[in-house]
Amino acid sequence: MNNLKLFKRQSVNELATFYSFLIGFLIAIFIGSIILLIQDKNPFDTFSLMLRLSVGSVNSLSSSLNKAIPLILAGLGISIINSVKLWNIGAEGQIFLGAIAVNFVYINSQINNPTIHIFVLLIAGFIGGAICILIPAITKVAFGVNEIITTLLTNYIVIGITIYLINGPWKDPNSLNFPAAAYVGEEVFLPTIFGKLSFGFLICIFFTILAHYLKNKSVFGFEMRIAGGSAMTAVYAGINAKQKAFLAMLIGGGFAGLAGAIELLSQTHRVSTGISQGFGYTAIIVAAITGMRPLGIFLVGSLFGALSIGGSVIQTIGVSTYIADIIQASTLFGALIIQFFFNYQIRRVEND
Amino acid sequence: MIDIQLVGLLNATLQAATLLFIAALGELITEKSGILNLGVEGMISIGAVTGFMTAINTQNILLSVLVGILSSSVFASIHALVTVVLKQDQTVSGLILTILGLAVSALLGKNYVGKKLETKLENISSINEPSNILEVLISQNIIFYIAVVLMIITSYVLKNTMFGRRLEAVGEDSRSSDSMGLKIAKTQFIATCVGGAFAGLSGVYLTLSYVPYWTDNMTSGRGWIALALVIFGGWKPYRTALGALLFGFLEALVPRLQTYGFELSPYIVKITPYIITILVLIILTVYKGGITGAPKNIGVPFFRENR
Numbered sequence: 001m002n003n004l005k006l007f008k009r010q011s012v013n014e015l016a017t018f019y020s021f022l023i024g025f026l027i028a029i030f031i032g033s034i035i036l037l038i039q040d041k042n043p044f045d046t047f048s049l050m051l052r053l054s055v056g057s058v059n060s061l062s063s064s065l066n067k068a069i070p071l072i073l074a075g076l077g078i079s080i081i082n083s084v085k086l087w088n089i090g091a092e093g094q095i096f097l098g099a100i101a102v103n104f105v106y107i108n109s110q111i112n113n114p115t116i117h118i119f120v121l122l123i124a125g126f127i128g129g130a131i132c133i134l135i136p137a138i139t140k141v142a143f144g145v146n147e148i149i150t151t152l153l154t155n156y157i158v159i160g161i162t163i164y165l166i167n168g169p170w171k172d173p174n175s176l177n178f179p180a181a182a183y184v185g186e187e188v189f190l191p192t193i194f195g196k197l198s199f200g201f202l203i204c205i206f207f208t209i210l211a212h213y214l215k216n217k218s219v220f221g222f223e224m225r226i227a228g229g230s231a232m233t234a235v236y237a238g239i240n241a242k243q244k245a246f247l248a249m250l251i252g253g254g255f256a257g258l259a260g261a262i263e264l265l266s267q268t269h270r271v272s273t274g275i276s277q278g279f280g281y282t283a284i285i286v287a288a289i290t291g292m293r294p295l296g297i298f299l300v301g302s303l304f305g306a307l308s309i310g311g312s313v314i315q316t317i318g319v320s321t322y323i324a325d326i327i328q329a330s331t332l333f334g335a336l337i338i339q340f341f342f343n344y345q346i347r348r349v350e351n352d
Numbered sequence: 353m354i355d356i357q358l359v360g361l362l363n364a365t366l367q368a369a370t371l372l373f374i375a376a377l378g379e380l381i382t383e384k385s386g387i388l389n390l391g392v393e394g395m396i397s398i399g400a401v402t403g404f405m406t407a408i409n410t411q412n413i414l415l416s417v418l419v420g421i422l423s424s425s426v427f428a429s430i431h432a433l434v435t436v437v438l439k440q441d442q443t444v445s446g447l448i449l450t451i452l453g454l455a456v457s458a459l460l461g462k463n464y465v466g467k468k469l470e471t472k473l474e475n476i477s478s479i480n481e482p483s484n485i486l487e488v489l490i491s492q493n494i495i496f497y498i499a500v501v502l503m504i505i506t507s508y509v510l511k512n513t514m515f516g517r518r519l520e521a522v523g524e525d526s527r528s529s530d531s532m533g534l535k536i537a538k539t540q541f542i543a544t545c546v547g548g549a550f551a552g553l554s555g556v557y558l559t560l561s562y563v564p565y566w567t568d569n570m571t572s573g574r575g576w577i578a579l580a581l582v583i584f585g586g587w588k589p590y591r592t593a594l595g596a597l598l599f600g601f602l603e604a605l606v607p608r609l610q611t612y613g614f615e616l617s618p619y620i621v622k623i624t625p626y627i628i629t630i631l632v633l634i635i636l637t638v639y640k641g642g643i644t645g646a647p648k649n650i651g652v653p654f655f656r657e658n659r
Contacts, residue, residue: 139637143634149583152580153626153630155576156573156623157453163619164619164620278451282451286442316584329449337440
């Protein structure tokens, strides 16, 4: 009798992740086209408009890249935490707490030099993100509490605190219809480099290189991989696995907190629920779909930034903005499905 | 005679709890088999919109409920296909399912925003002014009683039937289950679809009775609360129900706080269930030596090494 059996491939193509993503994207464009056709919209026109309005001019390209900054930074943080084989579902909360920390330091400090002031606020954001993951990190390392669950729960707590602050102690009396904190002063706005592109993008490039170095080239990265691998190997190698896991979590949380700080200082200029529109969740997917590679996160994060700008502008021609979400989700499901075929092989075997 | 405000609070608690509990119970079944599905929010949304659309077009309530359940179940099978058959990461797949579910339901329901229902899910008996707790309990929506029945059945099935034992074995130790000849993929596939069906029922209840209308993102985080509830309940149906009552009570309490004359901020009240859940999780982990009730293989794709 013949049977189909699954085999894990011995060697997987280096670019497998890239190819699966590409094929996934093509599948998604195909699905998007069908949905557009059903709605009596010309897919070609729609997609070319999306392309033009997301990357076609200096202004649109810079908006797209601005949108990519939080995705990339939070994604990098997630990939660092994944080096010790832990998940961080709490990037959304870390982004918010980063922004809260920025506002807290802004309100309670007096710094006259704007450059130093901005620098201090960015660090405050990083620390805010790290504080946000502190309880999941401690409970993971000390008691072994599942970090997927605790980081997920902290999102709600932090977003709850945000809503409390902008409706209570930090409420801006001038903002009547939309609860938000008062704007920060113009002296701490992040400068733009070209078009509308925020200085945050340079920070983003720097942190991408840093994360790449940290994960793949540094001693700490090597120790993280060992710590995340087998417990016994870590003991033999004299590596304190718990300490590495703890540090990795704090650094990863800090990356997401920094994303919140940049979002506040360059986009919203105040604490509100608009600090993140689900960036923390999208970042998890961006990180995972690239196999947790910093350079891949940078590229896919940029693409998703463009996609979300493109998705929001096609509303003007009466196409639902949710098309962009569907393209995003189908790309990812497509990529996951294709990745299976890169990693496994189906062979026909004879039963004995 | 009991206080009219108290009756209102009790009613609101039971309704909010029912909505959360059904979705949580479905996720519990899925997770028991070792599959984590973070797509609950998306699945509820799909059930909510398809049920609502059917109700508008056919005015047939039973059909609407069935369509909602079925479409969420089919939607959940995407997660099953990607994680069980193709062995991809469950966390990622579940998150994508949420994004896809919210987007697809918004697209489907575009022309249904603001439409009014002709018929909706009815209460069993209509007692206009319930004067004691018993009368409140017997005048609930039919879905409330279905939820109670589902709770009893699920608990029984998990503990006392072959299917339940198989489910638990697969979730706890897939390798041994495999060598015992249990069909892992089939069990997990079914459990995921059942989880989707429950989420669909919860969604139908949302649009056909609880609210009842359709707008984008109307699930407003309930799917995520359902996920927290499973943890709170230690993967046990009755304790999950208790958690649902607590979360439901707090949801019902928030808009009423001011009438009771409390100065406490409603936003702080809203986050207490999450803090309690984290504390419960820590206490369980510390005092029970890591036994939180979580299935051991949760999140781990099963692959039989071939030689």
